[in-house]
Amino acid sequence: MTPNPSAPALDFDSLLSKRAKTMNASAIREILKVTQQPDVISFAGGLPAPELFPLDGVRQAAGAALDKYGPAALQYSTTEGHPPLREWIAARDDIPASNVQIVTGSQQGLDLLGKVLLDEGDLVLVEAPTYLGALQSFQPYLPRYEQLPTDEGGIDVDALEALLTRLEQEGKQAKVLYAIPNFQNxxxxxxxxxxxxxxVELTARHGVLLIEDDPYGELRFSGEALPSLYRLGLELHGGVEKNHVIYCSSFSKTLVPGLRDAWVQAATPIIRKLIQAKQGADLHTPTLNQMIITELLPILPAQIEKVKKAYGERAAHMMQRMDDLFPRGALRTTPQGGMFLWVTLPGGIDTTAMLERAVSRQVAYVPGSPFFALGGGQNTMRLSYSSATPEQIDRGIAALAETIREGLD
Amino acid sequence: MTPNPSAPALDFDSLLSKRAKTMNASAIREILKVTQQPDVISFAGGLPAPELFPLDGVRQAAGAALDKYGPAALQYSTTEGHPPLREWIAARDDIPASNVQIVTGSQQGLDLLGKVLLDEGDLVLVEAPTYLGALQSFQPYLPRYEQLPTDEGGIDVDALEALLTRLEQEGKQAKVLYAIPNFQNxxxxxxxxxxxxxxVELTARHGVLLIEDDPYGELRFSGEALPSLYRLGLELHGGVEKNHVIYCSSFSKTLVPGLRDAWVQAATPIIRKLIQAKQGADLHTPTLNQMIITELLPILPAQIEKVKKAYGERAAHMMQRMDDLFPRGALRTTPQGGMFLWVTLPGGIDTTAMLERAVSRQVAYVPGSPFFALGGGQNTMRLSYSSATPEQIDRGIAALAETIREGLD
Incomplete structure (x- = not known):
C-alpha cells in the first residue's frame, strides 16, 4: 500500500464509547506495580498461596481428562458448561444442574450479571467498602450506587431497611444488592x-435482586459455618425458581485461580440470559480447564483443609503481630476465614499518602479508599495474609507499625 | 429461614436490562440442537476437525509449562497476557508486544471491542452476510447496522464508497466496519x-475504525496469500499508532479451540481500554492455557500444513459432489481456504423451511438468513466441510441434492 503521510490519523480517544471513557486503570493494579519492587514485603496482592496449589494434581488431572475425553477435551463445548461439573455444583444446594452456569472466573459472572441486569442509571446497593472488582465489572453498564454502612457484623441491615423505605417513598427502586457475606474482600x-x-427477607420484600458473591466461603478457619444467602432464599421461597438470590462462587481460592473456573446459580430466567450473554462474551469457558477441575473434585476436601489451616495460622500470626506492635487506636478486623484483614488508622492518617513511606520501609498494602463506591475510608487499608510467610509477617508488620507511628508524630 | 409462601416472587423478566431483552438464543445454536440427532450428517457445525488436534502435543505442552513455571502456571496472571506469547504474535507484524492483547477466544475480542467502542445507536457496517457471532457480541451495546453488498470478490467497495459519501452528506458517521477478509464465515x-x-483507504479517509477478523487466514489451501488489512493499514499510515485497522485472530482454528486463546492488535489507546475492559470481564485469559499455546508454537507450522491439506481435500471433494449432483441454478462459492462453503438456491426455496426435510434425509446445514444483520438470504445456506469424511460428504451432498430437487418440483 502506498504510504500516505497525509492519511488522516483517527482520534482514537474520541471514538471510544461513553462507558469506555468512564473506565480507569484499576487503582489496585497501579498500586501493585509500585509494590512489585524486589525486597518489598507485599500484603497488597490478593493472591492465593501458590505453594499450596495441587501442581501434581493438575498435571494428573490434565492427563486424565485428555485420556478420558480425547479430542473433545480440546474442542468447542457448550456455553452452559461441562455437565459433570455443573451437576456436582448443583448437588451442593440440591438444585437442578440447569440452574448452574459455568463462567470464566467469578469476574465473568459479575460482568455477565451486570450485562443482563443493569441499565444506565439503575441503582446498585453495595457494602462500604466492597470488592473493587465488582465495581469494575458493573461500571461499563453505568449504574448508580448507594453505599450500605457496615460494621463487625457485616451490612447494617437497619440502615438498609431505612434506605429501602426511603427509596419506596420516593418512588424509586434498587435493582440489585451486591454482597460478600463470608470473609468479605x-x-x-x-x-x-x-x-x-x-x-434476604428485606430484599425479597422490596423486589431487589440479591447477588451473593462467595469465593471464600469454604475457607472458614474459625467459628461456625453460616447458611448462604442463597440457601436462605431457597428456604424463604420454597424453591429455586422463586429465589431472588443469585449465587456466585469459584474454584480460584480453593483449587487454583489460573484456570479461571467459577459459576453462577440462579433462577432459570436469569440463567437463560446469562447463557445468551456468555455466547457473545466468550462462547464457553475453556473445555480442558473445566475437565481438569472436575477431575480434581475428589481432592478438593483435603485441599480446602490444607488451605484453611495455612490461612488460619497466617491470619492469627498477623493479628498477633499487629496487636503487639500497632499503636493503640489502629483498629483491625478479626477474619474467621478467607484472605484479608482490614485496618482503620487513628487520626487523620491518609493511607494513600502513607503508602510511599511504607514502601520505602519495604512493606506494602492496599489503601482502602478505592473499595468505596462513593468515596470514604481514607484512613483504612487492606492487608492480605494468604501468601505471607511468618518471617514476612514479622518484618512487614513491624515496618508497617513504624510507618504508622511515624504518621502519628 | 421460615418458609414464607407469600414472599413476593420477583418478575425476573421485567428486571432484565434493555440489552438483555433484545438478546435471543442463537439461531444456529437452536438449529444445531435439531441436527444433533444420531445418523444425521451435519455440515451445520463450524467445528475444526478434532482428529487433527495435537493431543499429545497439548499433553506434553501442559507438562512442560508446569515444569517450567511451577505454581505460576496456575496463579493469577497479567490482564495483557503471557509475555512470550504476546511477543511471538507481535513479531508476525513487527509491532511492539504492547500493541497485543490476549483474549479468551476471538469472541471475547469482539465483545470487548463492542464494549469500548459502541454506544447505543452507533452505526456498524457489516458484510451481507456476516459472522453471526460478531452480531451477537456487538448486540448488547445496541448498535445500528448497515449491510454491505458482497460478491465473489468480497465487499463491494464501490457500494461502500457510495454509502460513506451518502452518510457524510447526511451528516452521519459510521463508527466501525467489521470485515472477515479471508475465507469469510x-x-x-x-x-x-x-x-x-x-x-483500507476509504475507511481511513472517512474516519471509520476497521475491525479485521482473521481466524482462518493461515488456512489457505489454494491461491496466493494476500496482505492483511492490518498490514495495509500499517503501510498506509506508516506505523502502528496511527493504524485505524484493529486485527483479531485466534489459535482456535490452527491449534485447538477448546483452550480459548486469541488476540487483538491495535493502537495503544484502543489496547489500553481493552485491558481495562478485560479486567472487569474476566481478569485475564487462563494462565496455563496461554503457556500451553506458547509451548505449542514450534509445532504450529506443521500443524497448519496438516489442517490446510485436510481442509483443501475436503473442500475439493464437497465442491465436486455439489457440481455433480446439485441442480443447475444452485450456486456455490469456491473457498481458497478456511472451513465454509456458501450455497445460493434457485427459485423461491426457503432454506429454513427446507431444513426439516433435509434432516429427515439425514443431512443438516445452517440456513443463511441469520447471517444477515438486516435480513435477507432466505434461499442461502452455509455448509462446513472441515470435519466431514469423504463418505459423509458423498452421502450428505447426495441427500441434500435430493432435498433441493424435491423443493424445486
Missing amino acids: PTGRTLNLERRRKL | PTGRTLNLERRRKL
Whole structure:
C-alpha cells in the first residue's frame, strides 16, 4: 500500500464509547506495580498461596481428562458448561444442574450479571467498602450506587431497611444488592446469621435482586459455618425458581485461580440470559480447564483443609503481630476465614499518602479508599495474609507499625 | 429461614436490562440442537476437525509449562497476557508486544471491542452476510447496522464508497466496519487485493475504525496469500499508532479451540481500554492455557500444513459432489481456504423451511438468513466441510441434492 503521510490519523480517544471513557486503570493494579519492587514485603496482592496449589494434581488431572475425553477435551463445548461439573455444583444446594452456569472466573459472572441486569442509571446497593472488582465489572453498564454502612457484623441491615423505605417513598427502586457475606474482600468480615435472614427477607420484600458473591466461603478457619444467602432464599421461597438470590462462587481460592473456573446459580430466567450473554462474551469457558477441575473434585476436601489451616495460622500470626506492635487506636478486623484483614488508622492518617513511606520501609498494602463506591475510608487499608510467610509477617508488620507511628508524630 | 409462601416472587423478566431483552438464543445454536440427532450428517457445525488436534502435543505442552513455571502456571496472571506469547504474535507484524492483547477466544475480542467502542445507536457496517457471532457480541451495546453488498470478490467497495459519501452528506458517521477478509464465515469468500486497498483507504479517509477478523487466514489451501488489512493499514499510515485497522485472530482454528486463546492488535489507546475492559470481564485469559499455546508454537507450522491439506481435500471433494449432483441454478462459492462453503438456491426455496426435510434425509446445514444483520438470504445456506469424511460428504451432498430437487418440483 502506498504510504500516505497525509492519511488522516483517527482520534482514537474520541471514538471510544461513553462507558469506555468512564473506565480507569484499576487503582489496585497501579498500586501493585509500585509494590512489585524486589525486597518489598507485599500484603497488597490478593493472591492465593501458590505453594499450596495441587501442581501434581493438575498435571494428573490434565492427563486424565485428555485420556478420558480425547479430542473433545480440546474442542468447542457448550456455553452452559461441562455437565459433570455443573451437576456436582448443583448437588451442593440440591438444585437442578440447569440452574448452574459455568463462567470464566467469578469476574465473568459479575460482568455477565451486570450485562443482563443493569441499565444506565439503575441503582446498585453495595457494602462500604466492597470488592473493587465488582465495581469494575458493573461500571461499563453505568449504574448508580448507594453505599450500605457496615460494621463487625457485616451490612447494617437497619440502615438498609431505612434506605429501602426511603427509596419506596420516593418512588424509586434498587435493582440489585451486591454482597460478600463470608470473609468479605476487603474487610475479612462475616455477615452474622440474624442479619443474613433480615437481608434476604428485606430484599425479597422490596423486589431487589440479591447477588451473593462467595469465593471464600469454604475457607472458614474459625467459628461456625453460616447458611448462604442463597440457601436462605431457597428456604424463604420454597424453591429455586422463586429465589431472588443469585449465587456466585469459584474454584480460584480453593483449587487454583489460573484456570479461571467459577459459576453462577440462579433462577432459570436469569440463567437463560446469562447463557445468551456468555455466547457473545466468550462462547464457553475453556473445555480442558473445566475437565481438569472436575477431575480434581475428589481432592478438593483435603485441599480446602490444607488451605484453611495455612490461612488460619497466617491470619492469627498477623493479628498477633499487629496487636503487639500497632499503636493503640489502629483498629483491625478479626477474619474467621478467607484472605484479608482490614485496618482503620487513628487520626487523620491518609493511607494513600502513607503508602510511599511504607514502601520505602519495604512493606506494602492496599489503601482502602478505592473499595468505596462513593468515596470514604481514607484512613483504612487492606492487608492480605494468604501468601505471607511468618518471617514476612514479622518484618512487614513491624515496618508497617513504624510507618504508622511515624504518621502519628 | 421460615418458609414464607407469600414472599413476593420477583418478575425476573421485567428486571432484565434493555440489552438483555433484545438478546435471543442463537439461531444456529437452536438449529444445531435439531441436527444433533444420531445418523444425521451435519455440515451445520463450524467445528475444526478434532482428529487433527495435537493431543499429545497439548499433553506434553501442559507438562512442560508446569515444569517450567511451577505454581505460576496456575496463579493469577497479567490482564495483557503471557509475555512470550504476546511477543511471538507481535513479531508476525513487527509491532511492539504492547500493541497485543490476549483474549479468551476471538469472541471475547469482539465483545470487548463492542464494549469500548459502541454506544447505543452507533452505526456498524457489516458484510451481507456476516459472522453471526460478531452480531451477537456487538448486540448488547445496541448498535445500528448497515449491510454491505458482497460478491465473489468480497465487499463491494464501490457500494461502500457510495454509502460513506451518502452518510457524510447526511451528516452521519459510521463508527466501525467489521470485515472477515479471508475465507469469510459464512461464505468462504476472500476479499481481493484491489478491494483490500480501497477498503483500507476509504475507511481511513472517512474516519471509520476497521475491525479485521482473521481466524482462518493461515488456512489457505489454494491461491496466493494476500496482505492483511492490518498490514495495509500499517503501510498506509506508516506505523502502528496511527493504524485505524484493529486485527483479531485466534489459535482456535490452527491449534485447538477448546483452550480459548486469541488476540487483538491495535493502537495503544484502543489496547489500553481493552485491558481495562478485560479486567472487569474476566481478569485475564487462563494462565496455563496461554503457556500451553506458547509451548505449542514450534509445532504450529506443521500443524497448519496438516489442517490446510485436510481442509483443501475436503473442500475439493464437497465442491465436486455439489457440481455433480446439485441442480443447475444452485450456486456455490469456491473457498481458497478456511472451513465454509456458501450455497445460493434457485427459485423461491426457503432454506429454513427446507431444513426439516433435509434432516429427515439425514443431512443438516445452517440456513443463511441469520447471517444477515438486516435480513435477507432466505434461499442461502452455509455448509462446513472441515470435519466431514469423504463418505459423509458423498452421502450428505447426495441427500441434500435430493432435498433441493424435491423443493424445486
